[in-house]
Amino acid sequence: MVKGGYRKLNYLKILTVISMLCVIACATTATQDALQQAGAHYKIGVAYLNEAKAQQAFVEFQKAYELNPNDKEVLNAIGVIYLLYFDETAKAIEFFEKAAKVDPNYSDVFNNLGVAYEKLGRFDTAISLYKKAVSNPLYSTPDKAYIGMGNSYYRLGKYEDAVSSYKEAVKRSPNLSLSYMRMALCYNSMGRYGDASTAMTHAINLDHVYKGDREKALDDFTIRMLKTSGYEEKDIRDYIEILKY
CATH class of the missing domain: 1.25.40.10 (Tetratricopeptide repeat domain)
Structure with missing residues (x-):
């Protein structure tokens, strides 16, 4: 009787283990399907x-x-x-x-957080987030974060820091016209009107829409200005001013 009971107990244990394995396998399959x-x-x-x-x-x-x-x-x-x-x-x-909690090294999301805080006018916070984004050597598009950083410095009136940020963007993406447009704004605010004009000309030449056509750029900015407000409207007004130098 003892031996029979022992065998029965072992048999029940085996069934329990098999059942648990089936549950785990089913759960794993369900999870994989969900993913x-x-x-x-x-x-x-x-x-x-x-x-x-x-x-x-x-x-x-x-x-x-x-x-x-x-x-x-x-x-x-x-x-x-x-x-x-x-x-x-x-x-x-x-x-x-x-x-960011899921992946503390996810540079894209730190860049996007920077954009969000920049939109709220919290420029110092935005700058720290952009710096976090570019601190990752595996970040494939750091030029975006450097441009955002430059924009935030520009809003704070830190024009030299803004220019430095835009130049970092240029190092990583030499044909990105936006970097030069933003530099033009900085130079204009610093009273370096010749440099502003040069930067804007280079931006217009690089732009895949304008292709060096200043009149086309001027017309486009004039139309865009009617649809914007706040910081963006002022930026476009300044672009138009620089184009007329």
């Missing part, structure tokens, strides 16, 4: 965003988020929608910060 579905929704969202269909993209990103709430790219994408399309900066920051 695959989340990835599919994310890709669809990116495709919509590339077509400027922000609401459709947002829905797909939300579906991905429900399936995989710890995907840094999904969190970042939702933040981008809130920031650039829905004008909900606080919500954007919330999702960017979630992404």
Whole structure:
């Protein structure tokens, strides 16, 4: 009887282990399926965003988020929608910060946080976030963060620091016209009008739309000025002034 009971106990233990393994395997399969579905929704969202269909993209990103709430790219994408399309900066920051917690070395999200705080007028905070972004040697587009850094320095009236930041952007992306346009604003504010004109001319030559046509640039800025306000309107007014030197 003892031997029979012992065998029965071992048999029950084996069944328990097998059952546990089945549960784990099923859970793993379910998790993998959820991750695959989340990835599919994310890709669809990116495709919509590339077509400027922000609401459709947002829905797909939300579906991905429900399936995989710890995907840094999904969190970042939702933040981008809130920031650039829905004008909900606080919500954007919330999702960017979630992404940063998932990956403390995610430079793209620190750049986006910088953009968000710059939009709020918190330029010192923005600068520190841009610096965090470029501190990662694996960051593939540091020129974006250097331009953002330069913009924040410019708003603070630190024109030399702004120019230095734009020059760092140029080192990494020599044909980016925006760096030279922003430098032109700095030189103009510093009273270095010749340098401002030179920088603007170079920017117009590099721009893939203007292709060196100053009149085309002037017309474009004039139209854009009617659609903007605040800092952006002043920047465009200054661009127009520089173009007329």
